Amino acid sequence: MIIRDKNIEKFINYSGKKLNAPQQSIIMGVSSLVFQPYINRKNKQLDEDTRDMAVARSIGKSITGNISDFLTRVFSIFAVAKLSNYAINKVNTDDDFVMEIKPKSKLDIFTPNLKEDFVPRPRKEFFKDFKSYQMAMGALVATGLAVFVKTTVELPATKFLTDYFYRKERLKKEKNAKTDSNE
């Protein structure tokens, strides 16, 4: 099958270039807010109180979990980019080969200084690949950092939001019950 629609083609190529780990958090967060509370609300096997708590928790968890993932990933990618400065041999055009890459300073712990795997590469390809590498390394560093962020920031925030949405859910039900009894 050949995709001839230019818009679909642009969308596919755009996704490959622009969507990475931080955007994954946003997409997962929005979709989990749409689906998870609905699924928990429809879970008739639970008593009403437990169901309300499960709904409230799914909302709280979707919001805090994905926002903290997003921020951790953006921060980590930024940090990796700042700590992976490099020096290369002089190249003038996109087709010139990058033959050597070295960390600029001792702080650049994420700059690889081995020749194999990275060089020689044409300058254009080198820049593109190195940017992808920084994104990938950032996303992996973020996964490690998540252990700390989740226990110190995300859990208290999830608990706060869960309590808030649970109270809201109960209030809504009480209001509905009152309206029904008045009628």
Add this chain to the structure above:
Amino acid sequence: MLKPTPMNRFSNYIFKNYAKDSGKLLVHVGTGVTVIGASAQVGMLLADKDIQGHTKKFLVNQEIITSGTCIALFYGICETTRVAVNRIVERGKVLTATAASYIASLNKENSIADPKAWKNIFTKEEMKKGISYNLENIKYTEIFKNTKDSLKPQTAEAAKKALEVFQEYKNGAGVLSVLAASIFAGNIAGPVIGNLIASLPTKHESKNAEE
């Protein structure tokens, strides 16, 4: 040459495995975060003194089973989808018109590069290795061997460009399929199946209470 440090080895490993394959990165990072998040959530529930008895038991059970199911489903569905889409794309079952045209243009003796003509570029045996492999190793393909010597440099150059266009499409298709699979696995299949399994102890308890 400088002696590679553990950090260098790690950087090289990340570069080789993830820099060119965003789909693979999303599957592995997504699974990692789900595992960490699930462990933290169970810890929070256990430490919460405000939730008591039956509700706490249910929520802890729900979290462990839902998360376990979610992690298994997430990795299973996303990785299967990624590998399947990768195979479909590499075998040329679905191609964009631009990628197909660039591949078709490898035949320099054919002035009109109709996208459909890409099918005549590689042999059946060559296609088993995938489009990327053949474009990277164009010099060993039949089309290159059968090209006039004067046109060979142009064919090699065209293969480079075709590979760039094809990789761009392949990466996009991989990312989109992994995202769609992760939404389905993480936010629909995981919670539905997790709720069903987590409800079993509650059902069992209420049955015992009735007796």
